[in-house]
Amino acid sequence: MDDDVRGYLAKLVDRARTVLGDDLVGAYAAGSVGLGAYQPGRSDVDVALVVARPVGGPAKRALVDRLRHEALPCPARGLELVAYRRDVAASGTPEPGFELELNTGATMPFRATYEPADRPAADGRFWYALDRSILRQSGLALLGPPAADVFADPTPDDLRGLLVAALTWWLALPTPTGDGPAPGAEDAVLGACRSLVRFRDGVWLAKVDAGRRVAARGEDADLIGRAIAARRGGPPPNGAEARAFQRRVLDEIAATH
Template structure:
């Protein structure tokens, strides 16, 4: 883990304990940090906090004030923080279920959402169940018991449904016409690779590792996947149309598994 990120996570947990006291029962690094795929200058820092009981409005707002970038500078592109009650974390629910969510950073628009019920469907309500599934497998405990004990996994049916919802959401985003290189197309391809590996093999991998596994197994779109991986080394991104076609194919396979 990057030294700056390690210190930042320690400072974040200390600030959260100042606000929540004994009600803070767990803190976990998620995302690329947990999966061992953090890239300086590219990755976000993803953190899940777990509290014993529901938070009142005052504690939510104080937590956001203490942890936003202006108060605690994030060394990455930004911080994506979600707070769950212990009951929700251990339930395996596919619903958002969070107490408060914070997005903040030098290169990330500020956003605070004060409950899971406020999360708009247009913004995607599938993220949270999938994130907790990753936490169950690989969450890095900063405070509290191991992540696999704190977070329950999704049922297979809920997992596949949320993966289909996620791919459908991505496919609805604007796409440049034609086959010219499109910014973000590599993430679309590699994110679909990760979803497909999770569905096929029952394991979450970093996006690049998931793409490499499919290449090693002779996926028909090997050339596209390899180009998406090469973007991480400075290559041009794939075309938007071919990235969307790949996502549709992955979605069709996962739907068939349902």
């Protein structure tokens, strides 16, 4: 984590505490920051807030007003922030269960979602439980107790179902056909590697690290190598081969679901 992100996170926590007071019991860096894989210019800043009780509408709106990019500029591509009640974070539920979701940044479409029911089903409802599982393993505490004491994993059956839902969602996205490079195909491949490693080995890794682990076993090493190189500016794989890889991963995980 670079100094700009570290300073930004400190300001974000201070502003959240100003709005929520003693109801804010924890704040955690998730995603690439938590996994030690933050890449300037490419990564988002992912943050989870944990609150003691439900957040009222005025407090939700105040959080959005004070944390959106126009009020607190994000040094990364954008901020993805989710607030959870403490009992939800500890429950292991596969449901979204959030109090507030905020996406904001210079190059990120703005989104403020105040209730889980308002989250469009087409955008996926699996993200949150998977993110909480990653937080349990690798969340970086900015405020409050260690993440492992706050967040719970879903059950093995629920986790498998969430991974299947995530891969199915990715496969449903429009993907360029043909032999040419497909922008975004690298993330599709490496995201599937991360799901596969979690399913097989029970550990969450950053996307590139997961890709290296799968490739080291001799599986699709050339494809994965090109996906990793694309994150450093090389051409991404083509859409057809990325989708074929995702289907193979989905078939393996879904076979025991």
